[in-house]
Amino acid sequence: MEPLQAFGIVAVAGWLALLATMAWLLRQWRPDQPEWSRKIVHLGAGLVLPMAWATNISRTVALAAAVLATILVAVNQRTRLLPGLESVNRRSYGTVAYGLSILLLLWWGWPHHAAIVVAAGLMMAFGDGLAGILGPAYPSPGWCVLGQRKSLLGTTCVALVATGVGWMLFGEHLSLTQLLVLGGVAAALEQISVLGADNLLLPLGTAALLNQWLSP
Numbered sequence: 001m002e003p004l005q006a007f008g009i010v011a012v013a014g015w016l017a018l019l020a021t022m023a024w025l026l027r028q029w030r031p032d033q034p035e036w037s038r039k040i041v042h043l044g045a046g047l048v049l050p051m052a053w054a055t056n057i058s059r060t061v062a063l064a065a066a067v068l069a070t071i072l073v074a075v076n077q078r079t080r081l082l083p084g085l086e087s088v089n090r091r092s093y094g095t096v097a098y099g100l101s102i103l104l105l106l107w108w109g110w111p112h113h114a115a116i117v118v119a120a121g122l123m124m125a126f127g128d129g130l131a132g133i134l135g136p137a138y139p140s141p142g143w144c145v146l147g148q149r150k151s152l153l154g155t156t157c158v159a160l161v162a163t164g165v166g167w168m169l170f171g172e173h174l175s176l177t178q179l180l181v182l183g184g185v186a187a188a189l190e191q192i193s194v195l196g197a198d199n200l201l202l203p204l205g206t207a208a209l210l211n212q213w214l215s216p
Helices: 003-029 034-045 047-056 060-081 094-109 114-137 154-171 176-190 198-214
Strands: 144-145 148-151
Touching: 003 034, 003 060, 034 094, 034 114, 034 154, 060 094, 060 148, 094 114, 094 198, 114 148, 114 154, 114 176, 114 198, 144 154, 154 176, 154 198, 176 198
Parallel strands: none
Antiparallel strands: 144 148
């Protein structure tokens, strides 16, 4: 194993351990805000993909880690051994969908389409994560989609994050119109959040769109 990849594995493991600790501490500090600890993990886990990309973590290692993580969150969905990951007051499989979407993205595009995989993961992690934190915290006009409440602020967060990520990673290859469409598509897919489906639809949908635009 190359030293850079070994460093990447250690760095990712350390980062995830730090996230778990932060989520636990936040849950102890603010037990009245259980969603915060879950969103901390949601946001922080999104950085794992760029870390893996920067340290050339291999396809085999990435897929094995994603399979293990998805199994662990699926088990936790039923056992609640780590309540910081599953603290919403509604029936949701969002955390499982999160892990599954990363697994599918890696299986499809790692490492040959790593930029698209990283972009889709960041849009999900930061777009949906910030929407989940800022949307309830700051009142704005809202509506319901399939029984799930959505807000103008949260939806705008998703659109801006997706557009920004697209610009940072593919700004030389995408037009302004395409970047705005990317943000709109991400925001639209995030609306379908029943049972946590947005954590699957948003990254896979945006990855498919980017692949269509960027394929030779």
